[in-house]
Amino acid sequence: MIRIHPTSDVQSQNIGDNTLIWQFCVILKNAVIGENCNINFNVFIENEVIIGNDVTIKPGVQIWDGITIEDNVFIGPNVTFTNDLIPRSKQYPEKFEKTIIKKGASIGANATIIAGHIIGEYALVGAGSVVTKDIPPYTVWYGNPAELKGYITEEGQIVKE
Numbered sequence: 001m002i003r004i005h006p007t008s009d010v011q012s013q014n015i016g017d018n019t020l021i022w023q024f025c026v027i028l029k030n031a032v033i034g035e036n037c038n039i040n041f042n043v044f045i046e047n048e049v050i051i052g053n054d055v056t057i058k059p060g061v062q063i064w065d066g067i068t069i070e071d072n073v074f075i076g077p078n079v080t081f082t083n084d085l086i087p088r089s090k091q092y093p094e095k096f097e098k099t100i101i102k103k104g105a106s107i108g109a110n111a112t113i114i115a116g117h118i119i120g121e122y123a124l125v126g127a128g129s130v131v132t133k134d135i136p137p138y139t140v141w142y143g144n145p146a147e148l149k150g151y152i153t154e155e156g157q158i159v160k161e
Contacts, residue, residue: 005041012045016053034071048096058109066096066115073101076109076127083115102137104154111146124152 001017004010008025015036023041031045034053044062045051047080052071057063061075064083069075082098097115100106105119108127119125119135126142126149135141140150140158150160 028071040077052103064096067099067101067102067146070103072104074106075101076107078111079107079114080109081115082113085115099150105135108142122152122156124155124156 001159002019002124004021005023008021008022008081009055010021010025010027011029012031012033012089016033018035019033019037021039025039025041027045028047030047032051034055037051038056040059042059043057046063046065047095048065049063050068052069052073054072055069057075058077060078064080064081066083066092067081081099084093085097099113099115100143102121103118104122107125108115108129110127110140111125111131112130117131117134119131120137120139122138123135125131125135125146126141127150128144129142130144139146139148140152141147142149150158152158
């Protein structure tokens, strides 16, 4: 069973079982969302978006065309994604940049993910970080711009070099 709060505008029919969509969300018709996801309030999800199973998206996140979020990913509150490297009002690129958040990755609150990058499996991006390049799997990054600070296990144990 999919639970959608009545204040949300959910146009997509491509939503998996046991997904919860909180208040004031907008999900456009071509978005694909997996099973057992938790989409918190005030989340906007555009058309060309794929979200895997067991994903948590906290409040205040916008997920634009070209973004793929794989299974078991955590997206913290107010994470900002981009999809256009040279934005101009009323001028649209031929195609939007692709961003992939791989299985098990976590992105902390208020981080900014610049378009066209891959965040590797189980990687951790700290709160407030600005990601300007690909993030390898099992690594910990934070800062502006985000820098490698250590390594992390699938279980969430941070280890230094």
